[in-house]
Amino acid sequence: MPTGEELTEERRLKRDRLKQGGTEPYPYGFPDRTPMASVRQELQGQAPGGELSGVVRRVAGRLLTVRQHGKTAFLPLRDQTGELQLFLRVDDLGEDAYRQVLETIDPGDLVGAEGVPMVTRRGEPSVRATSVVLLAKSLRPPPEKWHGLQDTEARLRQRYVDLLSSAETLRRFEARSALVTEMRRYLGSQGFMEVETPVLGRVASGGLAHPFLTHYRFLEEDFRLRVALELPLKRLLVGGFERVFEIGKVFRNEDLDADHSPEFTMMELYWAYADYTDVRHLVEGLTEDLAKVAAPFLSKEEAEARVRDFTPPYPTIDYVEALEKESGIPDLVDLPRERLVALARECGAKVHEGMSHGAALDKVFGHYVEAKLDRPTFVLDYPVETTPLAKRHRSKPGRVERFELFYKGIELGNAYSELNDPDDQEARFREQLPPPSRTGAHEEEEAYAYDEDFVEALRYGMPPAGGLGMGVDRLLMAMLGASSIKDIILFPPTRAKAGNTTPSPASSAGPSK
RNA sequence: GGGCCUGUAGCUCAGUCGGUAGAGCAGGCGGCUCUUAACCGCAAGGUCCAGGGUUCGAAUCCCUGCAGGCCCGCCA
Numbered sequence: 001m002p003t004g005e006e007l008t009e010e011r012r013l014k015r016d017r018l019k020q021g022g023t024e025p026y027p028y029g030f031p032d033r034t035p036m037a038s039v040r041q042e043l044q045g046q047a048p049g050g051e052l053s054g055v056v057r058r059v060a061g062r063l064l065t066v067r068q069h070g071k072t073a074f075l076p077l078r079d080q081t082g083e084l085q086l087f088l089r090v091d092d093l094g095e096d097a098y099r100q101v102l103e104t105i106d107p108g109d110l111v112g113a114e115g116v117p118m119v120t121r122r123g124e125p126s127v128r129a130t131s132v133v134l135l136a137k138s139l140r141p142p143p144e145k146w147h148g149l150q151d152t153e154a155r156l157r158q159r160y161v162d163l164l165s166s167a168e169t170l171r172r173f174e175a176r177s178a179l180v181t182e183m184r185r186y187l188g189s190q191g192f193m194e195v196e197t198p199v200l201g202r203v204a205s206g207g208l209a210h211p212f213l214t215h216y217r218f219l220e221e222d223f224r225l226r227v228a229l230e231l232p233l234k235r236l237l238v239g240g241f242e243r244v245f246e247i248g249k250v251f252r253n254e255d256l257d258a259d260h261s262p263e264f265t266m267m268e269l270y271w272a273y274a275d276y277t278d279v280r281h282l283v284e285g286l287t288e289d290l291a292k293v294a295a296p297f298l299s300k301e302e303a304e305a306r307v308r309d310f311t312p313p314y315p316t317i318d319y320v321e322a323l324e325k326e327s328g329i330p331d332l333v334d335l336p337r338e339r340l341v342a343l344a345r346e347c348g349a350k351v352h353e354g355m356s357h358g359a360a361l362d363k364v365f366g367h368y369v370e371a372k373l374d375r376p377t378f379v380l381d382y383p384v385e386t387t388p389l390a391k392r393h394r395s396k397p398g399r400v401e402r403f404e405l406f407y408k409g410i411e412l413g414n415a416y417s418e419l420n421d422p423d424d425q426e427a428r429f430r431e432q433l434p435p436p437s438r439t440g441a442h443e444e445e446e447a448y449a450y451d452e453d454f455v456e457a458l459r460y461g462m463p464p465a466g467g468l469g470m471g472v473d474r475l476l477m478a479m480l481g482a483s484s485i486k487d488i489i490l491f492p493p494t495r496a497k498a499g500n501t502t503p504s505p506a507s508s509a510g511p512s513k
Numbered sequence: 514g515g516g517c518c519u520g521u522a523g524c525u526c527a528g529u530c531g532g533u534a535g536a537g538c539a540g541g542c543g544g545c546u547c548u549u550a551a552c553c554g555c556a557a558g559g560u561c562c563a564g565g566g567u568u569c570g571a572a573u574c575c576c577u578g579c580a581g582g583c584c585c586g587c588c589a
Contacts, residue, residue, distance in 0.1 A: 003522075003523075003558065003559080004522085004523045005523090006523090006540080006558080007523055007539075007540055008523085010540060010541075011540090049547095065538095065539090065549095065550080065551095067548050067549070067550095067551050067552095068545085068548090068551090069545055069546060069547075069548065069551080069552085070544075070545040070546060071545085071546045072545095072546040072547070072548080073546095073548085074547075074548045074549075074551085076548095076549080085548085085549080087547075087548090089546065089547095090546075091546080106539085106540080107539070108539095120547050120548080120549095121547050122547055122548070122549075124547085124548080124549070126547095140523075141523050141524075141539055141540070142523095142524080142539085143523085143524050143525080143538095143539095144523090144524040144525045144526095144537085144538050144539070144550095145524090145538065145539080145550065146525080146537090146538070146550045147524075147525045147526085147538085147550095148524085148525085149524075149525095150524085150525065150526090151520095151524085151525095151581085152581065152582065153520090153580065153581045153582085154524095154581095156581090165524095207588085207589085208588065209588055209589090210588080227588090228589095250589090252588060252589080253588095254587070254588050255514090255586095255587070255588080257587085258583090259589080260587080260588065260589070261589095262588095264589070266589080348585080348586070349586070349587085363587090366587095410589085411589060412589090413589095414589080469589080470589085471589040472589095473589085474589060485589095494580090494581090495579090495580065495581085496580095
């Protein structure tokens with residue numbers, strides 16, 4: 001029965017037939033299960049046609065397809081660890097049970113079985129089933145067994161279908177988990193303590209971005225979702241914690257594309273009594289370690305390339321030297337603001353007239369230098385006006401102690417010797433604020449918001465410290481070779497389907513365009 | 514935000530010059546005791562993304578919209 005509803009109805013009928021026969025189509029569990037990979041392991045070295053006589057194993061998973069040959073049938077199942085086929089014979093199950101199983105199951109159903117691990121005459125590891133039970137009826141047919149789910153939109157909107165039909169997708173998100181777990185373990189081994197700080201706040205500072213707005217009913221105030229983790233973590237250094245980190249979602253109300261998602265995961269750490277050089281060596285250790293953990297999830301060639309790329313030390317280049325060398329323009333950094341804005345425009349960047357010197361410089365740098373940084377490379381010592389939260393350089397006037405790590409043309413991390421002079425911090429925040437003449441809501445949101453309480457915290461004294469921020473999704477893209485951030489995020493944001501929009505009270509509070 | 518591309522059966526895809534809709538998989542019925550996208554036979558299955566226009570006639574041409582992808586710009 002060919003339409004989608006008819007296919008669903010056909011499966012409902014099978015389910016109801018089972019129910020009428022006294023079989024529960026959604027039972028409560030399936031205890032004492034052995035993972036597919038373990039059964040395969042047990043069968044290693046078993047000759048074709050042989051079986052583990054006397055051994056009984058229970059396996060469960062999603063039914064991939066049914067290959068029936070009259071009185072025998074092969075039912076490949078998949079669980080999280082892998083695939084294994086059931087071998088069904090009338091001789092093992094009896095006529096009635098055999099017929100009932102084949103008449104009521106469909107590809108996509110969750111199925112459990114008990115039987116003897118064996119290897120078929122054709123050499124395929126299998127379980128010769130002595131009983132088969134339905135564990136959950138699937139009412140929807142799974143995607144085509146050979147091509148899988150190709151529709152990129154469906155894969156994002158219904159990630160569960162992508163996952164259940166693609167072992168590769170499942171594996172990629174296992175890799176994500178393994179890498180984030182390793183990041184926590186590694187930082188813990190270096191003495192860092194994981195903390196959690198608020199997502200909702202009155203000011204969204206620590207980064208340059210449009211915040212999401214929301215309303216806090218109890219406090220009767222508009223709040224913003226954080227755009228960075230930096231300022232609360234530094235307050236903790238003031239309080240006396242010496243090595244802290246946080247891994248959490250941050251929110252920037254901007255475009256979604258191949259390497260940006262409005263909601264993404266950030267890792268930031270702050271390290272008292274250290275500086276950005278210490279942080280640089282920590283980043284080398286961390287990324288080297290993560291590349292090794294990523295390796296088993298990659299093809300042999302890719303794994304070797306990744307481990308080779310992330311073998312420290314990584315080259316360092318000076319921001320100004322690199323920029324002048326790549327652009328061929330001497331003293332580019334010292335050009336007046338207007339000239340820089342014009343230059344940024346020539347580089348193809350979107351510019352607006354009031355754009356700051358630092359912002360224009362960043363565009364020019366991105367054009368001439370960043371795109372060319374293929375191997376992991378640290379760019380050191382940015383001009384002071386690009387970076388309001390970093391400490392002035394100890395020996396290079398007009399610069400701050402800051403580095404960014406680039407790989408394959410994208411930024412993976414950003415670190416400073418943290419600014420801890422409260423008066424300098426206050427002044428640097430104020431320089432970032434747009435001149436009053438053009439204080440539109442738009443530009444105001446884009447400046448590093450002035451966080452008065454943070455400056456107050458610094459007045460109590462923050463130890464000298466090094467700090468780091470890494471975009472976790474991008475780091476994972478780099479490690480796993482993903483070309484889109486959507487391949488790394490389980491449920492990326494999608495537009496509402498037509499006629500399916502939910503009216504939102506917060507949308508009217510968003511920045512007007 | 515600008516440019517290009519895509520949207521046809523549950524899934525993967527064809528569809529010529531504008532002439533009234535095709536295949537494979539999945540599903541139904543029948544056959545088959547070692548398959549690997551099993552195989553063989555039979556029958557069935559459509560809001561051609563939505564709306565409008567041109568035309569005797571539109572999946573096909575035009576316009577608008579919706580959704581997605583890629584490139585560019587941009588925040589990580």
